[in-house]
Structure formats: C-alpha cells, structure tokens
Amino acid sequence: xxxxxxxxxxxxxxxxxxxxxxxxxxxxxxxxxxxxxxxxxxxxxxxxxxxxxxxxxxxxxxxxxxxxxxxxxxxxxxxxxxxxxxxxxxxxxxxxxxxxxxxxxxxxxxxxxxxxxxxxxxxxxxxxxxxxxxxxxxxxxxxxxxxxxxxxxxxxxxxxxxxxxxxxxxxxxxxxxxxxxxxxxxxxxxxxxxxxxxxxxxxxxxxxxxxxxxxxxxxxxxxxxxxxxxxxxxxxxxxxxxxxxxxxxxxxxxxxxxxxxxxxxxxxxxxxxxxxxxxxxxxxxxxxxxxxxxxxxxxxxxxxxxxxxxxx
Amino acid sequence: xxxxxxxxxxxxxxxxxxxxxxxxxxxxxxxxxxxxxxxxxxxxxxxxxxxxxxxxxxxxxxxxxxxxxxxxxxxxxxxxxxxxxxxxxxxxxxxxxxxxxxxxxxxxxxxxxxxxxxxxxxxxxxxxxxxxxxxxxxxxxxxxxxxxxxxxxxxxxxxxxxxxxxxxxxxxxxxxxxxxxxxxxxxxxxxxxxxxxxxxxxxxxxxxxxxxxxxxxxxxxxxxxxxxxxxxxxxxxxxxxxxxxxxxxxxxxxxxxxxxxxxxxxxxxxxxxxxxxxxxxxxxxxxxxxxxxxxxxxxxxxxxxxxxxxxx
Numbered sequence: 001x002x003x004x005x006x007x008x009x010x011x012x013x014x015x016x017x018x019x020x021x022x023x024x025x026x027x028x029x030x031x032x033x034x035x036x037x038x039x040x041x042x043x044x045x046x047x048x049x050x051x052x053x054x055x056x057x058x059x060x061x062x063x064x065x066x067x068x069x070x071x072x073x074x075x076x077x078x079x080x081x082x083x084x085x086x087x088x089x090x091x092x093x094x095x096x097x098x099x100x101x102x103x104x105x106x107x108x109x110x111x112x113x114x115x116x117x118x119x120x121x122x123x124x125x126x127x128x129x130x131x132x133x134x135x136x137x138x139x140x141x142x143x144x145x146x147x148x149x150x151x152x153x154x155x156x157x158x159x160x161x162x163x164x165x166x167x168x169x170x171x172x173x174x175x176x177x178x179x180x181x182x183x184x185x186x187x188x189x190x191x192x193x194x195x196x197x198x199x200x201x202x203x204x205x206x207x208x209x210x211x212x213x214x215x216x217x218x219x220x221x222x223x224x225x226x227x228x229x230x231x232x233x234x235x236x237x238x239x240x241x242x243x244x245x246x247x248x249x250x251x252x253x254x255x256x257x258x259x260x261x262x263x264x265x266x267x268x269x270x271x272x273x274x275x276x277x278x279x280x281x282x283x284x285x286x287x288x289x290x291x292x293x294x295x296x297x298x299x300x301x302x303x304x305x306x307x308x309x310x311x312x
Numbered sequence: 313x314x315x316x317x318x319x320x321x322x323x324x325x326x327x328x329x330x331x332x333x334x335x336x337x338x339x340x341x342x343x344x345x346x347x348x349x350x351x352x353x354x355x356x357x358x359x360x361x362x363x364x365x366x367x368x369x370x371x372x373x374x375x376x377x378x379x380x381x382x383x384x385x386x387x388x389x390x391x392x393x394x395x396x397x398x399x400x401x402x403x404x405x406x407x408x409x410x411x412x413x414x415x416x417x418x419x420x421x422x423x424x425x426x427x428x429x430x431x432x433x434x435x436x437x438x439x440x441x442x443x444x445x446x447x448x449x450x451x452x453x454x455x456x457x458x459x460x461x462x463x464x465x466x467x468x469x470x471x472x473x474x475x476x477x478x479x480x481x482x483x484x485x486x487x488x489x490x491x492x493x494x495x496x497x498x499x500x501x502x503x504x505x506x507x508x509x510x511x512x513x514x515x516x517x518x519x520x521x522x523x524x525x526x527x528x529x530x531x532x533x534x535x536x537x538x539x540x541x542x543x544x545x546x547x548x549x550x551x552x553x554x555x556x557x558x559x560x561x562x563x564x565x566x567x568x569x570x571x572x573x574x575x576x577x578x579x580x581x582x583x584x585x586x587x588x589x590x591x592x593x594x595x596x597x598x599x600x601x602x603x604x605x606x607x608x609x610x611x612x613x614x615x616x617x618x619x620x621x622x623x624x
Contacts, residue, residue, distance in 0.1 A: 069591070069593055078593065079591065079593065126463070127462055127463040143455070143460060143462065143467075144458070146456070148460075148559065149560070150439055150455065150559050150561065151438070151439040151560050151562035152560060152562075152593060152594075153560070154557075154560040154591075154593060154594055155455075155557075155558060155559050155560040156557075156558065157557040157558070157590065158557075158558070160557050161554045161557060161558070162550065162554060162588065163474075163477075164477065165475075165476065165550075172590040172591075173590075174588060174590060177590075238474065238477075241474070242473045242474060242554070244466075245466075245467075245468075245469040245472050245473060246453075246467060246468065246469070246470070246555070246558050246559070247460065247462050247467050247558070248461070248462020248463050248464060248465070248466040248467040249463060250464075276474065276486060278472045278484040278486060279381070279391065279466075279484075281381055281390065281391065281466060282466055
C-alpha cells in the first residue's frame with residue numbers, strides 16, 4: 001500500500017495522520033501536546049511520525065502545516081511566534097533527513113485554504129478566498145487551482161489589512177487591522193469597552209465576556225452582543241471588498257469559531273461587501289459560504305499539499 | 313518569417329505593432345485615433361491590423377490590451393467606460409473571425425504588469441506588483457511567473473483599495489480609495505482645496521493646477537506641492553503594505569506620470585510602507601523601482617501575452 005502522511009502542527013498540539021494514497025482514506029491518526037518538558041517540539045513531531053509509520057508498503061510524501069512564516073521553497077520556518085525555539089527551524093530538511101521521503105511544508109492558514117479547496121467547501125472552484133476568524137484572523141488564497149504564496153510564502157495575511165486607520169492596536173503591534181476589530185479578540189475587546197463605558201447586557205456575565213459567550217448571547221437576542229457581531233461583520237465585508245478587487249475569487253469561505261455565528265455575521269458581511277465593491281461584476285455568482293472542514297482544515301491542507309506538490 | 317501582432321487599445325488611440333516572433337524585434341507600428349465619426353472602434357482596429365499585416369510569412373498570434381473589464385477566458389470586454397459601444401464587445405472572437413489566428417486579450421493595466429515582468433523593470437523576478445499612477449491608479453500582479461487575473465479577469469484593481477474610509481469620493485463613486493487620494497486627480501484635488509482654503513503657492517498658477525504642474529513645482533521646492541506629493545506617497549505606501557500582506561511580491565514597479573516625481577514620491581512611499589508592514593520579512597530584499605517601458609507598457613504586455621499564452 002502507498003501512504004501519505006499529513007501533520008498539523010499547532011502551538012498547543014501536534015496531529016499526525018496516515019492516509020491511503022490511492023483512495024484518500026484515513027488509516028490512523030494521533031494527537032499529542034506540542035510542548036513537553038525536556039523534549040523539543042521537533043523531536044516530538046518526528047517521534048509521532050515514526051509511531052504512525054505504516055508497517056507495510058511505503059510512504060510517498062509527507063505534508064506539514066505549521067504556524068508562523070514558512071518559506072515554501074526551502075521549507076524553513078523563519079518566524080514562529082507560537083512554538084518555542086522554532087525561529088529558523090528547517091522543518092522540511094529535519095523531516096526529510098529522518099525519513100528519506102519528499103516533504104512539503106506550508107503555513108497552516110494557507111494550507112487550510114488548500115484543504116477547503118481540495119476537500120471542503122471550495123471543491124470545484126478554481127479561485128478561492130478563505131478566511132479563518134477565531135482568536136486571530138488568517139487565511140489563504142487559491143488562484144487558478146494554485147496556492148498563492150508569494151515570494152517568501154507570506155501572502156494572504158488577510159488579518160492585517162488596515163480597515164480603520166486610527167483603530168485599536170492589533171496583536172501584531174500595528175493599528176486598525178481587520179484582526180484588531182473583527183477577530184474573537186476584537187469582538188471581546190469591543191464588548192468589554194462598551195461594558196466599561198456603562199453599557200449593560202442581561203445575558204453577559206462579568207466585565208470581560210469571551211467571544212464565544214458573546215456569540216451565544218447574540219443568538220439569544222442580546223442587543224449589545226448583536227451589535228458587536230454586526231460590527232465585526234461590517235469590517236469583514238469592507239475587507240472582503242478590498243480582497244475581491246485584489247484577487248477576484250469565485251468563492252469566499254469563512255471558517256473559525258466566529259464564523260459559527262451564521263447569518264448574524266454573514267448578513268452584515270454581505271451588505272458591507274456589496275456597499276464597498278466597485279462593480280457588481282465582482283459579486284455576480286460569488287459564493288460566500290461557511291468552511292466545511294472545521295478542525296481538520298490544517299490536516300487536510302497538509303494532505304492536499306502532500307498529494308499535489310505541483311500546486312504549491 | 314513568423315510574426316506576432318500586439319494591439320494597445322486606449323480610449324484616445326489605438327496602437328498596433330508587428331514583431332518578429334524569432335528575435336522579438338519590432339517590424340512596424342502605427343497609431344490612429346480610437347474614435348472617428350461614422351466608424352466603429354472595432355472596425356478601426358481591424359483595419360489597422362490588416363494594414364500592418366505582414367506581406368510574407370505568417371502571424372502566429374495576436375495580443376490585445378484593452379481598457380475596462382476583460383474576461384481573459386472568453387475574450388469579452390464586459391465593461392468599457394472609455395470606448396463607446398464596447399460594453400459586451402467579444403473582442404477575441406471579433407479579431408479571430410477576421411484573421412483566423414489565435415488571439416489573446418487582457419486588461420491594459422494587468423498586461424502592463426506582464427510587459428514590465430517580461431521586458432521591463434521586472435525581468436528575472438517571479439513575483440511582481442505593478443502600479444500605474446496617473447489620472448487614475450491601476451495595476452497588475454504576476455505571481456510565480458503567471459498573471460494574477462482571478463475568476464473573471466478583475467483582479468489587481470489596486471486603485472480601489474480603501475485607504476481613508478471617510479475620504480473623498482473616487483471616480484468609481486465609492487469613498488476613500490487610493491485612486492481618490494493618490495492619483496494625479498487626487499493630488500490636483502488636494503491642492504485645489506488647499507488653495508481654495510487660503511493656502512498660497514508662488515509657483516502654482518490659477519486655482520486648479522494640474523498634477524503635472526504640481527509635480528514640476530514640487531521639484532522646484534514649492535512647499536504646498538511637496539506636501540501634496542508626500543501625502544500621495546504616504547497613501548501609496550499604506551496601500552502597498554496591504555498589497556504586500558496579500559501577494560508578497562519580490563519587486564514593486566511604479567509607473568505612470570505621477571511616478572516621475574522620483575524620490576519626492578518614493579521616499580514617503582517607502583517610509584509609510586515600512587511603518588505599516590507587519591514584519592520586515594516582507595520588505596527584506598524587496599525592490600521598489602520605477603517602470604521602464606513608459607508608454608510602451610500596454611503594447612509590450614500585449615506582445616508578452618501573445619508570446620506566452622501559458623502565463624495567463
């Protein structure tokens with residue numbers, strides 16, 4: 001049997017799965033914590049791959065999704081804010097040296113886009129814009145069935161487009177980015193500020209409700225929470241108009257926890273996008289849909305990458 | 313001899329040139345006005361191609377750069393603000409039906425990017441962002457040696473990214489776009505407003521100096537003109553940061569009349585871009601250079617398209 005191995009490496013956990021290369025079915029998978037005392041994350045990753053290595057047949061390729069800035073050509077992670085000691089980590093070489101099969105690595109949000117295009121909501125589309133809206137905002141772009149990575153793999157940092165020049169500080173240290181106003185963090189900050197300013201909400205508890213609590217309260221009709229979700233949606237719609245002008249996708253896929261707010265979020269997104277777009281030609285036949293792969297998006301993106309290295 | 317024909321179709325004039333397909337040298341060329349009474353623009357174009365058709369040998373392909381929204385697959389111009397009667401014009405079919413050779417069409421600013429990548433300032437680079445800053449602002453993107461066109465050929469409308477949400481109206485009818493504040497029109501509007509508000513300038517004449525006059529005055533030290541150019545450069549730099557995050561180019565090429573202001577414009581562009589970019593990894597080794605092809609960019613882009621249809 002010919003197998004493919006996919007790795008989804010996060011700041012909290014590493015997930016590795018083996019797939020039958022012929023029919024794409026999963027054979028086995030396992031998750032472990034990324035960090036453990038006295039052990040390097042790369043050694044834990046290599047150990048997990050070895051543990052899942054098929055006893056028979058051979059492995060055709062390994063795909064790996066990693067957080068941070070990943071150079072897709074060299075396979076080096078040159079900036080890794082979430083994994084200790086991984087700045088400059090030659091991930092591709094490290095895995096190839098150990099196992100002797102072709103290895104392909106990419107940024108996790110970029111690969112999630114590739115996963116949705118190949119296995120999820122984007123199947124059959126050739127031009128895909130994917131945003132994941134959770135604690136932060138990331139994303140990826142597939143154009144002409146190819147992942148848009150740019151010169152150094154840094155493309156599609158969709159969370160860091162400026163939507164409010166004098167807006168709040170973003171996690172990256174700059175001001176007014178989409179992530180600062182429309183991520184789960186941005187939504188929670190907005191509500192906390194409103195509550196501190198005297199706004200009240202019968203459904204929210206404490207001065208710092210989480211984005212998940214706000215989303216739940218909004219779905220029960222809480223006015224402040226609805227305002228917070230709508231506001232985020234409006235900013236996302238404005239950013240989408242800019243992205244449409246830049247890459248002209250045929251489908252927009254929204255993933256991440258915040259996207260679970262459904263029409264409460266999607267309605268203002270569509271309205272704000274239509275308001276800002278310079279021609280209805282951009283939105284004619286454009287699909288805006290929820291992601292389908294959920295937590296599997298990184299893993300399935302790594303599998304897609306291992307399957308089709310000509311698409312990187 | 314094998315020939316290629318390139319057409320640069322503008323609102324004011326049509327330019328057609330024949331090239332030796334083997335060595336890329338120009339054989340002959342001619343410009344005519346696009347509009348003439350009693351004649352359709354497409355008939356004028358077809359007539360000019362026929363006039364320049366090589367007497368011997370054969371024509372391998374024709375490339376055409378046209379203004380407006382051009383579907384690269386169908387070759388239909390589905391929105392053409394500058395040429396009367398061309399909304400819905402099937403340009404590819406019209407030329408192919410007459411001459412019976414392969415025809416490739418594209419948006420003029422997109423093809424200018426392709427021209428700079430193939431023959432101009434972008435030679436040897438694989439990831440090119442091109443902006444042309446004149447009356448309006450247009451552009452194009454080459455990623456992995458391929459033109460980024462998107463689902464319907466509408467990608468890289470770089471002039472219509474929002475940089476000042478409550479800013480002045482853009483020519484497209486929306487508010488605060490890069491084109492509204494940083495094009496020649498935006499620069500001239502800014503100065504006219506300042507003059508109307510009581511600002512004075514010893515070098516500018518009349519209440520509505522042109523962008524060209526402002527640029528000339530700036531190069532002679534006129535404070536108001538320098539402020540206007542710097543302001544435009546700052547907005548361009550902010551937009552570039554967004555574009556870098558989106559497509560991660562290795563070179564940025566700036567063309568169009570406004571770009572002739574040189575360091576007066578480029579210095580604030582670089583400063584504003586560096587200020588906004590989320591990581592110096594985006595600007596490490598990034599080139600920001602003036603365009604090289606000048607008025608030939610559309611024609612050379614059409615030639616590049618005719619030469620290498622696999623890059624569309």
